[in-house]
Amino acid sequence: MGTLRFITWNINGAGSREKRLKIFNQLKKLQADVVLLQETHRPLRGSNELKTPEFPNVFSACYNSRQRGAAILIHKNINFTVLDTVIDPEGRFLIIKLSIRDKKLCIASVYGPNVDDPSFFHGFFSALSEHLDGTLVLGGDLNLGLNEDMDRLNTAGTQRNWQSTNIIKQYMNDFGLCDAWRSLHPTTGDPGD
Template sequence: MNSLNIVSWNVRGLGSGPKRLKVLSHLIDLKADIALLQETHLCNPSDRLMCCSQFPVMYSSSYNSKQRGVAVLFNKNITVTHNDTVTDPEGRFVIINICIQYKDYCIASIYGPNVDDSSFFHRFFTSLSVHSDSTIIIGGDVNLILDPELDRLNTAAHQRTWRSASILKQYMNDLGLCDAWRSCHPSTKGFTFFSPVHHSHSRLDYLLVSKSLFKEIKSSNIHPIIISDLAP
């Protein structure tokens, strides 16, 4: 295995069979080795419905069939040794500690609150800190922007910056994490979500990785919005 292709995607619900098939098919089209999904809206044991021949291994955290839910799916081509899993009872994150080709990784799928709730990020990073010695990969919809100038295009009134953004950036600094897409596109405006209510484009979805991985990143892309209303 020369490289890993990691896809993070808020899928906005996987309750229907046809949509699950569309999402899985698109993950295959994107050649995902590891898929970090948010807002799965699946609850045990129905979350196993996402497992298929191409993605036979999944770790998830569920809430109910209408809200939240996150998952990490592994392609059948990836050999993974599982060490530990931390699941959030509110269905907002799942953290797994695994070994791929003799290297330890801490991989998390995260779905942040759509309100300014800094306590959530404290809770998440406290749970993650147990595995901070591993190479960290966090993917998800954090529901906030890190750079108001570059990560938002708003035609309405100016929106305030949440305190949660400062908390997240502090944890990134403490744990030595970089924003993979921004690191590859330092001055580009790219967006993963359009709000028709606020007439704004925002980049709410991120892949945050240990800075030690940066030199190994070949590319980082925001794909077109299809199936869900957020871009993978």
């Protein structure tokens, strides 16, 4: 299939034209092939505003203009066939299954709840489990740390013992997934903090 460059980014809203231009300029500099966005804050009618000449292929899970939203953008130079899509009506995740050069690829962009919600993660991974017959790429903002000591600033009151953390770890183990950033930076704090 060759090498594809993936970017995942919580953009915290793409409501204004000025902010979208800043996002698109940064994506152009990063030379991404596939972009997974979270917190797009786009209503369904506004999802086409994420299209650009470089990224004409946009898949969106929309909610409203003030919260949630996930999107996957694919660069114009990537030739693919869509095999299946799963769009969360609550705007929390999007799963697309593609064929690229006769190889199956499942890409998921997820924006997790900012409260402990084990049922959400069971539902998300259940939907994902139906598309595991190819290479899986999962990116997003889970809104929790998988390793509280490394992934969160250790100030008083920030330690959270959420059930969702253990559920995600179990599914990651079951699906053979790893935290790519943590694998490359085993002793560095989370870049989102």
